[in-house]
Amino acid sequence: KRIIGVIGLGRFGFFVAKTLAELGAEVIAVDKDEQKVRQIAELVTYAYVADALDEKALEEAGIFNADAVVVSIGQNVEASIFVVVILREHGVKEVVAKAVNEIHGKVLERLGVKRVVYPERETAVKVAHSLVVRGLVSEVPFAPGYSIFELKAPPFFVGKTLRELDLRRRLGITVVAIKSKEGKVKVNPSGDDEIREGDSLLVLAGEESLKRLGEQT
Amino acid sequence: KRIIGVIGLGRFGFFVAKTLAELGAEVIAVDKDEQKVRQIAELVTYAYVADALDEKALEEAGIFNADAVVVSIGQNVEASIFVVVILREHGVKEVVAKAVNEIHGKVLERLGVKRVVYPERETAVKVAHSLVVRGLVSEVPFAPGYSIFELKAPPFFVGKTLRELDLRRRLGITVVAIKSKEGKVKVNPSGDDEIREGDSLLVLAGEESLKRLGEQT
Ligand SMILES: Nc1ncnc2c1ncn2[C@@H]1O[C@H](COP(=O)(O)OP(=O)(O)OP(=O)(O)O)[C@@H](O)[C@H]1O
Numbered sequence: 221k222r223i224i225g226v227i228g229l230g231r232f233g234f235f236v237a238k239t240l241a242e243l244g245a246e247v248i249a250v251d252k253d254e255q256k257v258r259q260i261a262e263l264v265t266y267a268y269v270a271d272a273l274d275e276k277a278l279e280e281a282g283i284f285n286a287d288a289v290v291v292s293i294g295q296n297v298e299a300s301i302f303v304v305v306i307l308r309e310h311g312v313k314e315v316v317a318k319a320v321n322e323i324h325g326k327v328l329e330r331l332g333v334k335r336v337v338y339p340e341r342e343t344a345v346k347v348a349h350s351l352v353v354r355g356l357v358s359e360v361p362f363a364p365g366y367s368i369f370e371l372k373a374p375p376f377f378v379g380k381t382l383r384e385l386d387l388r389r390r391l392g393i394t395v396v397a398i399k400s401k402e403g404k405v406k407v408n409p410s411g412d413d414e415i416r417e418g419d420s421l422l423v424l425a426g427e428e429s430l431k432r433l434g435e436q437t
Numbered sequence: 438k439r440i441i442g443v444i445g446l447g448r449f450g451f452f453v454a455k456t457l458a459e460l461g462a463e464v465i466a467v468d469k470d471e472q473k474v475r476q477i478a479e480l481v482t483y484a485y486v487a488d489a490l491d492e493k494a495l496e497e498a499g500i501f502n503a504d505a506v507v508v509s510i511g512q513n514v515e516a517s518i519f520v521v522v523i524l525r526e527h528g529v530k531e532v533v534a535k536a537v538n539e540i541h542g543k544v545l546e547r548l549g550v551k552r553v554v555y556p557e558r559e560t561a562v563k564v565a566h567s568l569v570v571r572g573l574v575s576e577v578p579f580a581p582g583y584s585i586f587e588l589k590a591p592p593f594f595v596g597k598t599l600r601e602l603d604l605r606r607r608l609g610i611t612v613v614a615i616k617s618k619e620g621k622v623k624v625n626p627s628g629d630d631e632i633r634e635g636d637s638l639l640v641l642a643g644e645e646s647l648k649r650l651g652e653q654t
């Protein structure tokens with residue numbers, strides 16, 4: 221069972237700790253703010269009120285024995301950097317840290333942080349993509365010519381079966397799953413499945429296919 | 438060309454505006470903080486210093502003619518809510534808004550916000566997943582219980598066929614595509630396809646499956 225430390229329980233750190241616990245990891249959560257610690261205490265394995273710059277406190281919390289530690293201290297860049305160095309000095313192999321800006325991120329990388337996270341920026345990029353292509357909800361590149369896209373079914377798909385639409389041959393699109401507007405999901409749909417009003421499609425396609433689809437919308 | 442308004446240029450709003458401009462959209466950026474406006478002025482079509490509660494200023498900025506508006510005002514929840522209502526009153530069809538917590542998000546949904554964003558939480562969930570499942574490269578949530586994940590084939594998959602691994606029945610995982618380490622992609626693989634060293638798998642799975650996979654890795 222993986223032991224993961226989370227230092228700093230702002231919005232980002234809180235949800236990292238909570239999700240890790242839901243996924244079955246053993247979570248040690250640390251924050252200097254007692255209220256933040258109390259808020260998460262029920263959800264994690266151990267929760268400590270401590271200043272992360274206090275090495276003795278981190279030791280007692282068992283942070284140095286974690287398989288990975290997430291440092292999610294935001295406004296105090298100096299504290300974030302010092303904590304990362306303390307963790308590396310004590311042999312913590314995998315450190316993930318949130319950065320407040322690019323230079324902070326570069327410092328963290330040079331200090332051996334395995335993954336520097338820019339939470340607001342990463343979500344902002346996805347939101348921007350979904351706003352520019354009508355009906356595009358999300359996208360993940362997989363390989364050149366192959367990305368996964370979630371998109372709202374265009375009006376001219378509605379009422380037709382997948383066989384009638386013949387998407388793979390005509391547009392190079394493979395429909396992986398269909399989600400109805402009530403949220404019901406059909407995985408690996410067959411040729412007889414019909415697209416309904418409000419459906420969302422999870423498709424594997426290249427940018428070229430998406431462009432051709434965009435031209436038809 | 439899509440016209441998108443961005444109100445509030447904190448870290449999230451700044452990167453939404455910047456990315457939208459890079460994707461070719463026409464961007465109108467508004468913030469009451471002059472320094473934030475100056476920081477983005479070069480990157481967007483129009484940048485205005487204005488209090489978003491000032492309807493006249495929003496009108497002059499052209500915000501009410503936008504195809505979509507992103508409201509990314511953080512700490513001042515009241516302002517965020519009032520701005521959303523002002524936009525809806527003036528007929529802005531598509532409003533995306535960042536929420537600071539769940540109740541704020543519920544209010545925004547009830548006010549007709551098309552997509553409520555929790556930037557720190559959305560990134561936190563991805564980071565947590567990548568810590569629990571070794572080799573998880575990326576993920577796209579599709580519906581409760583169904584996300585698309587790209588992951589490096591775990592060592593214990595290598596040399597086995599999909600039929601032998603029996604992933605759908607044993608782990609609730611549907612393999613959508615396999616990418617070899619040379620980048621060659623096989624879509625909708627069959628039961629006879631074998632997993633090779635260095636393969637990446639594109640799979641449809643739920644959190645539960647990811648948890649079980651994490652336990653085995
Ligand atoms: N030296 C420290 N030791 C322990 N916890 C700390 C220390 N410094 C800051 N923290 C905690 O880190 C948490 C996150 O920091 P802060 O709120 O400044 O970041 P943020 O970027 O606003 O967070 P988020 O965007 O994730 O909500 C806070 O709960 C704070 O109490």
Ligand SMILES: Nc1ncnc2c1ncn2[C@@H]1O[C@H](COP(=O)(O)OP(=O)(O)OP(=O)(O)O)[C@@H](O)[C@H]1O
Nearest residue numbers: 445446447448449468469470488489510511512516
């Ligand atoms: N009434 C308003 N009119 C215009 N801009 C506003 C108004 N209220 C707040 N803002 C701006 O919204 C921006 C984001 O707000 P704030 O910094 O409180 O949120 P945040 O959640 O910390 O942001 P982020 O996490 O995206 O960095 C700030 O630049 C602020 O100047």
